[in-house]
Amino acid sequence: MNCTAIIVAAGSSRRMGFDKLAASLGGIPVLARTVATFMDCPDIAEIILVTPQERMSLLDQSRFTKPLIRIDGGEERHLSVAAGLAVVSGKSDFIAVHDAARPLVSQADIAATVLAAKEHGAASLARRVTETLKRSDDSDFMIGAISRENLWFMETPQIFQADLLRSAYRHILEENILVTDETSAIEALGEKVKLIPSTSPNTKITTPADLQTL
Template sequence: MEKKLIAIVPAAGIGARAAGPGAPLPLPKQYRPLKGEPMLRRAVKALLGEPRIGQVRVAVAPGDAWVEAALSGLSRTVWSACGGPSRADTVRAAIEDAGLGPGDWVLVHDAARPGLPAEALARLIDQCLALDAGGLLALPVADTVKRAAAAGPQAASGGAAAPRVGESVPRDGLWLAQTPQMFPAGPLLDALRRAAAESAEITDEASALERLGVRPLLVPGSARNFKVTWPEDFDLMEKWL
C-alpha cells in the first residue's frame, strides 16, 4: 500500500507578540488578513499547491470561532478542535486524530508562514523521500550572532538598560529552522509522546526527534518563508505575496 503524505497546521495559539507590547489582540494572529485573505488560509493554500500532499489537517483550539469561515471552500482540507496548550501538544493530538500508519509521512507547517514557495516545499519532499529520512526547511545563518550577557544595572532614568554583548557566537554550521518539517508519523508521534512524559521543552518537531538521537536533514528553505511574528511582519509579508 502506498504511504500517505499529509500536512498538519497547528493553529491553536493566539500569537500575542503580533499585537505589539500592551496592545489588544482583535483576533488570533493566524486569522488576520493578508491581502484580503486570512493568513491561515494562505498557509494552507501554499501546501495544497503540492499535489503529493493528500490532505491538510488544521488543528485549532476548542471553541475556535473563525476556522470554518477561514477555510471555507478549500479542497483536501479538514480541521479539528484538538489543539492543546503547546505546539507539541497540538501536533501530537493532530497526528493521533489523523489515524495514520507509522510509515505515513507528516509535514508540519506553521500557520504564520504563508509565504512558503512551491519550489522549497517540493525540494523538502524530494529530499526526504529520496533518502527515506526526515528533515526540515532551514536557512544558514548569514548575520553575526551575539549572545547577551547577564542582565546589568538599570538605566539612570529608571528604565531597563539595553542588554550588553556577552560574546560573539561563530555562525559556521548554524541554521535557522523553518517549516514544513517532514517525518514519518510513527517516529514523530513516539518522540512527542516521550517528550511530554518527560516534561521536555520542545520548540519544533525536529527537536523532539533530536532528543532520541535522530539527525534530520537540513534542506535549504527560502527567505520568503519567514514567520510572521511581530506587528511590522504583516506589511513585509504582504509585499512578498
C-alpha cells in the same frame, strides 16, 4: 508516498494584541493563505488543522480539494501537535508539521522537504544564519562574537516518516520533555534531521512589524 500536513494554528496571538491569523495579507487572511498552499500542493494528501472552530470562518471551504480535519489544540505547541498526530490517517507514510503563521512558504520548498524526508526519514526547511552574531553580558554590553558557521534558523514544514514522529512524541510526552519544534523531539530520540535551505521568504509572523514586511 502519502503525506499528511498538520497545520498548527491553536495559538492566541498574545504578543500581537490581535488575531494574527485573521490579519489580511494581500486581501486574504493569513490562515487562508497557509491552508491554500498546502491544499494546492500535490505532495500533500490530507490536512489536519489544529485551530479553534471560530477560525474556520477565515477559510474559503469551496477551495478544499482534499480532506481537511479541524481539531482543537492544547495549551502548548507540542500538545497541539500531539492532538494532530492522534487523528492522522493510518495510511500516511509521512507527516509534515507547519506553523500557520508562515503563510509565504512555497510549494517548491514543501516538495523539496518531502523528498528529503523520503530519503533521510526526517527533514526540515531552514535558513542559514548570515548575520553577525554577538554575545552580551547581563547588562546587554557586547562581550564577544559567535561563529555563524553551520548555524541555521529553523523553519517549517518539518517532515518525518510517520512512525518516527509518533515514536518521538511518545518519548517526549512520557518523559515530560518540553520541545519547541519537532526536530527537537527527533533529536531526543538520537535521530538525525536533514536541513533543507529555503529558497523563498518563509517568515513567521510574530509581531505587527512582521506583517508590514510581507
